[in-house]
Amino acid sequence: MKSFGVRINLLIIMLVLSLIAIAPRLNVDGVEIKSLDAVSKSQGLNVGDVIKSINDARVDNPEKFIESLKEASSVKPVRINLVTDKNNASYLAQDDLLFELENLTIKNSKIENIKDGEILKEINGVKINYIEDWEKIRYDLLPSKVVRIKTDKKEYVFQVNKELEINVKEVSRSNIRKGLDLEGGTRILLKPIGEIKASNQDIKNLIDVISDRLDIYGLADKRIRAADVENDKLILIEIAGVSKEEVEDFIATQGKFEAKIGNETVFTGGNDVPFVCKDDGTCSGVRRCDLASEGQYGCRFEFSIKLSTDAAKRHAEITKKLDVVGGSGLGSDGYLSKPLELYLDGELIDSLQISSSLKGSETTDILISGSGFGENQDAALNDALLNMEKLQTVLITGSLPFQLEIVKIDSISPIFGEEFLKNAILAGAVAVVAVLIVVFIRYRNLKVIFPMMITLLSEIFIILGFAGLFRWNLDLAAIAGIIASVGTGVDDQIVIADEILRGQGQIFSWKEKLKRAFFIILVAYAATFAAMLPLIWAVAGLLRGFAIATLVGVTIGVFITRPAFGAMLEKLMNK
């Protein structure tokens, strides 16, 4: 077989390598988890897992998933018939029985005409005479469904009594990652404000802490890096598929936690707290929800932590000095004269009575509590869960050494992204056709058009190969960069075509002609390279995608695709 020559072979090798780097996957199934609700999270599902099926129904795209999830996990309310010593009632219930029971006595009743203090006698036709009778049926009263979710890792089977909220996206079909403005999400630029100017090391530490916090928060699909703007050192965070409201407060909170007795600090987060119970129902969770006041519900959460020995010593010393109050000798030992007060960012979030038995003891086990409020029970529960998670996160990571000011926040809708991407691809395709038409008008020779088309498409493909290899995020700016480098590519190919096609004179050999063309191309390349270089660092690197796409594009153009174009044209013209 006749060889294509070095230049064309090199192009073919690059195209193959690019294909490997992009690694297109044609038969992917399932959907990737973007975010989870508390129920499915506690079952062990994680962000990034790929869900293959729900109740054996395959889910291949987000629309299908939403449909299947709704079908599998929505439960219809059931009728509860209830008889007490004083009254009876019939009502619909879904995920809440609307009362609590203590010693067969109704508590926290939200049922019309059933009051607290009434004694439960019968429910759904079952007589309740002893606690055991209640315990036997209490979990079967509310409607529930068994959901089977199969992921790429394992199958999860669990009961739900309300619709699950799991957000998913399509599984990526190649190594090319879409940037924020194509995928949707939130971008935040933070400026640390402290008494001293943040050093590079400070920025690095901040990034570590924020990154940990986002991980704990379940926001795994994120990018975070340092960004310099003029003389300021900033931090850039991009989180895909999350709205502005979800991250705004959380990220900028310094998260300065302090547990105080009186004016003395017992412990803060981070090093003082080697263990924080999280995502484990036995030592962390929402324990109680009540109607706090008219139209206002409140839920209390608790979770346990362990203190370091230093912090425990401090606790002992401080409590030693306190008096015991309220001890009545009737089973209650009373409390210390001052409570343990928990502050988050200077705000009192909870005040805990300290049992007198803890006076002067080096206790390491502490139960932290707090609350959340809302206009209905669900809202209050969510608020409490959110507050708990925030507090746990702060205790695990410690507080940030700087206050953070949000200097830029962009939130991009995922719909935009999809539209922009389709539109940009269309624009690019039409641009390539337009170029070919202009070139055809000039040369009226398909022998020029063909290699030019191959070269242009190869250039785009190899740039995408680089994007896949280095896991760049292809954003709008990068697409502009690709179009721009294709633009200069066309320029160079026209120079080459002109040198080769100038048949008349025939003074120079092919080689000589190409050499002459390449002087022009190399100088133009150097000039473009020099012009784009400063953009890598400008605007906190937000236009880096554009600069790099252009630079990579012109570089592979000059050294790989355009020499191959010369070789192809040479072969075609020599025939």
Add this chain to the structure above:
Amino acid sequence: MNWESFLEKNYKKLFVVPIIMLVFSLVVVVSFYAKTGELFYRDVSLKGGVSATIYEKGIDADKLEKFLENKLATDVFVRKLGDIASDSDIGVVVEIGDNITDELKKLIEESTGVSLNEKNFSIEQVSSSLGESFYQGLLKAVIISFVLMGIVIFVAFRSFIPSTAVLLSAFLDIIFPLSIIELTGIKVNAAGIAAFLLVIGYSVDTDILLTTKVLKRKEGNLYERIVDSAKTGLTMTFATIAALGIAYFITTSFVLKQMFLIIVIALFVDIVSTYFMNSAILIWYCKKKEKNEKFWG
């Protein structure tokens, strides 16, 4: 009359066109600077403020603008978002110089009756200090780009007048589109400035081609070489104008639209700056060199 002899007779007259353009744009830019203290109107990304995009059909942009100006007592700019190609109405963009977001969202909902969520609503918020830093940083980038490009040109051609001619041509390619942008009142964003950097790259392509052919080639006479390079160079320029011009009409992204617009204007200017100005300077330079050679030779 063929092009070569036309050029030989008229190159001095042709030279007047770029000079007029240069003077015109300098006057516009200087007076704009005197009036506003700025090089161009900056958008939210370079000045600070909020830019919100509502992705919903059938919103009355004028009504929304009046409503918001009334309620917020500040300048509000609302424009329609859509692409000419399909003549579709995609949504509207709201721009405000102040940093008000939560209130803005509520007011937009109130005025349009559209409920905004993460799917149909995008928002960009920049503090004014950051916008200013971005702006300063980008201006520096443009200057550094220009200087680096200049060094490349001087190293490549190693003679003062032809190299300066290339830089002068690139300067016209930047300053003339800038004056057009100022006159039309377009607000420039960060990507728009990046487009000016690209202009530097594109602009010098044709100049390098021209200068190489004139100075380093021996076939044909001076005018033939210029016309020859123009044939190649104009094909290059028109191919790029065709590509980006069409892309301008198709794209729905304001970021890309502005970039393409700036580059297309600059490419048209580049035809004048390369073949009327740069070639005239080269003709004059070659003639002078020839005279010197005759004198000394």
